[in-house]
Amino acid sequence: MTVLVDVRDLSVRFRLPRGTTVRAVSGASFQLRAGRCLALVGESGCGKSVLVGALLGLLPGNAEVAGTAALTDGVGRVDLLTAPEPVLARQIRGRRIGLVPQSPTAHLTPVHTVRRHLTETLATLRPTIGRPTRRRRRAADLAAVEAGARVGLPASALDHYPHELSGGMAQRAVTALALAGDPEVLLADEPTTGLDAPLARRTLDELRHLVDLGHAVLLITHDLDAAARIADDIAVMYASRIVETGPVETVLHRPRHPYTAGLLAALPRNGFHPIPGLPPQLDSLPDGCAFEPRCQRAGAECAQVPLAATDGGHLVACHRPC
Ligand SMILES: Nc1ncnc2c1ncn2[C@@H]1O[C@H](COP(=O)(O)OP(=O)(O)O)[C@@H](O)[C@H]1O
Ligand code: SF4
Numbered sequence: 269m270t271v272l273v274d275v276r277d278l279s280v281r282f283r284l285p286r287g288t289t290v291r292a293v294s295g296a297s298f299q300l301r302a303g304r305c306l307a308l309v310g311e312s313g314c315g316k317s318v319l320v321g322a323l324l325g326l327l328p329g330n331a332e333v334a335g336t337a338a339l340t341d342g343v344g345r346v347d348l349l350t351a352p353e354p355v356l357a358r359q360i361r362g363r364r365i366g367l368v369p370q371s372p373t374a375h376l377t378p379v380h381t382v383r384r385h386l387t388e389t390l391a392t393l394r395p396t397i398g399r400p401t402r403r404r405r406r407a408a409d410l411a412a413v414e415a416g417a418r419v420g421l422p423a424s425a426l427d428h429y430p431h432e433l434s435g436g437m438a439q440r441a442v443t444a445l446a447l448a449g450d451p452e453v454l455l456a457d458e459p460t461t462g463l464d465a466p467l468a469r470r471t472l473d474e475l476r477h478l479v480d481l482g483h484a485v486l487l488i489t490h491d492l493d494a495a496a497r498i499a500d501d502i503a504v505m506y507a508s509r510i511v512e513t514g515p516v517e518t519v520l521h522r523p524r525h526p527y528t529a530g531l532l533a534a535l536p537r538n539g540f541h542p543i544p545g546l547p548p549q550l551d552s553l554p555d556g557c558a559f560e561p562r563c564q565r566a567g568a569e570c571a572q573v574p575l576a577a578t579d580g581g582h583l584v585a586c587h588r589p590c
């Protein structure tokens with residue numbers, strides 16, 4: 269499968285006043301491939317949204333980003349981490365990489381209807397629609413209805429303002445916006461948060477449909493069942509680091525990192541055995557393995573950060589894997 273985004277050793281730090289440094293992402297490496305879904309799972313605050321923000325150049329000015337993230341097509345490649353803002357704005361965001369943001373209503377302009385959001389986005393992304401004529405308005409309107417219908421947004425919802433939308437409808441509206449430019453890569457940041465179970469399942473199935481059409485999807489979630497439902501591969505993140513990566517079946521049935529094993533044991537169907545303790549603050553990470561205070565397998569060597577070792581496509585960063 270074609271690699272569309274190749275992320276190597278991505279790190280993000282935020283420098284705060286009084287000399288504090290938040291290490292939000294540390295040495296993350298993964299690939300997004302056409303026709304495959306990678307789930308990035310981990311507890312709240314472990315760095316998932318910051319990682320997505322780094323790929324799209326959406327981080328605030330105090331972020332220091334290192335590593336590479338090559339977006340490739342048949343013609344060439346661009347490093348998302350160093351591309352100038354005009355390139356990201358005019359060629360990448362929305363056109364080649366779509367974002368379904370974590371907070372849909374925060375992402376929508378409160379005084380614009382869904383129809384206006386869609387028509388303006390479509391006019392920007394598809395300039396042929398953009399000439400200010402009656403025909404253009406009709407074309408933009410038809411395209412907006414089509415874009416909404418593609419993600420199950422009824423035409424009746426198009427004339428609503430963001431505050432009038434249910435959580436599910438707002439989710440569909442931002443998904444329609446993310447797909448308006450037909451990007452080959454979709455980054456979906458917690459797309460089922462706040463949705464009831466049937467709607468969450470439908471949203472996931474729609475994402476899987478996009479994968480089956482050949483898109484590369486990064487599904488960010490803290491829900492292992494969501495990952496199991498639609499992902500091909502999974503990356504487990506803990507305290508800014510990806511600690512285990514591999515085919516979703518393998519990782520969820522034979523986890524090798526104690527944190528992944530702990531997440532699975534905490535599921536109600538596995539007896540609800542929560543991992544003791546709490547994740548560390550990212551402004552005071554230990555020098556060694558960040559999971560050490562919570563890990564029953566820890567030993568003296570865990571005072572050093574473990575390097576990732578691979579076993580046939582199953583990567584684990586742990587001195588004493590399960
Ligand atoms: N602009 C910022 N300045 C400082 N710290 C930040 C900033 N944005 C995010 N963080 C911190 O980065 C860490 C990771 O956040 P985030 O990626 O949003 O987590 P999540 O995994 O829940 O998506 C958190 O500790 C958060 O407080
Ligand atoms: S490196 Fe050590 S402390 Fe960290 S998860 Fe593995 S065994 Fe546990």
Ligand SMILES: [Mg+2]
Pocket residue numbers: 316317318370457458
């Ligand atoms: Mg987040």
